[in-house]
Amino acid sequence: MREYTAQVNSGSILSEDEMRQAGQQMLAEETKPEEIREFLIALHTRGEAAPEIAGLVGELLSRTANIDAGDYELMDVCGTGGDKSHSFNISTAVAFVLASLDVKVAKHGNRSVSSKAGSSDLLEAIGVDVNVAAERFNEVIEETGLAFLFAPAIHPAIGRLRDVRKSIDTPTIFNLAGPLANPIPVTYQVTGVYRKDKMRPMAEALVKLGRKRGAVLHGAGGMDELSLAGDNHVILFDENGLTDMIIHPHDVGLNVQPIEALRGGDAQRNAEIFRELIAGKESAYQDVVALNAGLALYVAGRVSCVAEGVKEAKRSLSSGRVEAVYRKLVAQEVSQ
Numbered sequence: 001m002r003e004y005t006a007q008v009n010s011g012s013i014l015s016e017d018e019m020r021q022a023g024q025q026m027l028a029e030e031t032k033p034e035e036i037r038e039f040l041i042a043l044h045t046r047g048e049a050a051p052e053i054a055g056l057v058g059e060l061l062s063r064t065a066n067i068d069a070g071d072y073e074l075m076d077v078c079g080t081g082g083d084k085s086h087s088f089n090i091s092t093a094v095a096f097v098l099a100s101l102d103v104k105v106a107k108h109g110n111r112s113v114s115s116k117a118g119s120s121d122l123l124e125a126i127g128v129d130v131n132v133a134a135e136r137f138n139e140v141i142e143e144t145g146l147a148f149l150f151a152p153a154i155h156p157a158i159g160r161l162r163d164v165r166k167s168i169d170t171p172t173i174f175n176l177a178g179p180l181a182n183p184i185p186v187t188y189q190v191t192g193v194y195r196k197d198k199m200r201p202m203a204e205a206l207v208k209l210g211r212k213r214g215a216v217l218h219g220a221g222g223m224d225e226l227s228l229a230g231d232n233h234v235i236l237f238d239e240n241g242l243t244d245m246i247i248h249p250h251d252v253g254l255n256v257q258p259i260e261a262l263r264g265g266d267a268q269r270n271a272e273i274f275r276e277l278i279a280g281k282e283s284a285y286q287d288v289v290a291l292n293a294g295l296a297l298y299v300a301g302r303v304s305c306v307a308e309g310v311k312e313a314k315r316s317l318s319s320g321r322v323e324a325v326y327r328k329l330v331a332q333e334v335s336q
Contacts, residue, residue, distance in 0.1 A: 100316045146329060192216075234247055294313055
């Protein structure tokens with residue numbers, strides 16, 4: 001482990017193969033926690049590079065069960081966490097909106113790490129299965145357009161690093177690699193990051209991992225979602241390369257709102273917000289979910305611009321279509 005730490009401390013960028021080997025050592029039971037800690041801190045201090053992120057994702061995926069996703073073109077929407085905004089579970093709600101508009105979503109999520117309620121905490125509170133069994137994946141996607149995959153069940157080896165990661169005051173490369181380690185080979189991905197300087201390496205890593213089209217974003221106010229607070233920075237990527245863009249709420253017909261208006265609470269409070277949202281209640285929560293869904297619809301090629309996507313998302317929320325997806329998912333859970 002220390003040889004890789006020394007390489008990183010010297011300024012060298014590890015290749016994908018080297019990072020996979022480093023990942024193997026980190027996940028090995030015999031590796032000392034202090035050596036892992038030193039390596040993670042060294043990476044964070046120098047700044048994680050695309051080959052390192054992609055290499056760690058590759059190692060994580062090599063340890064997961066293969067889930068056959070059929071011929072579906074699937075999307076994942078998620079953030080790295082670590083932004084300390086304590087916002088409502090925006091990307092989880094976005095997944096329901098996308099499914100209501102015929103974009104099939106394989107959402108890879110986790111419990112709370114730094115917030116009061118993570119994606120899986122909210123889903124459990126609203127009665128949705130947080131970990132679709134591999135053999136039921138195609139059935140659930142076909143029936144509802146949306147399946148959730150519980151990251152700790154997929155990547156159990158990461159669990160042994162929990163104490164090491166918690167002993168470090170900053171996010172680590174696992175915060176960057178985790179959201180990209182979906183065991184389903186998704187075609188499209190929208191990922192938010194907690195720091196602007198992480199955007200480009202994340203976008204480059206997604207390209208290395210074979211995503212057809214996607215976006216990496218850093219929201220106004222430091223959020224790992226598009227925010228209503230001001231300018232949001234986005235890197236779009238496709239077969240033509242990487243493109244920088246800025247999205248301001250006014251550009252897509254939305255009002256500016258402070259970060260505080262997007263705050264969530266514990267799982268029960270977030271479940272209450274979610275139910276109001278799918279019932280069509282107008283609020284800052286509805287606006288921010290529509291904003292993020294609008295970008296995802298654009299990435300998936302369903303609309304010609306983000307503003308059009310925002311309108312489509314708002315219509316779906318107001319019409320009851322999003323609530324219908326939720327009802328189908330709960331019915332699937334009951335019928336198992």
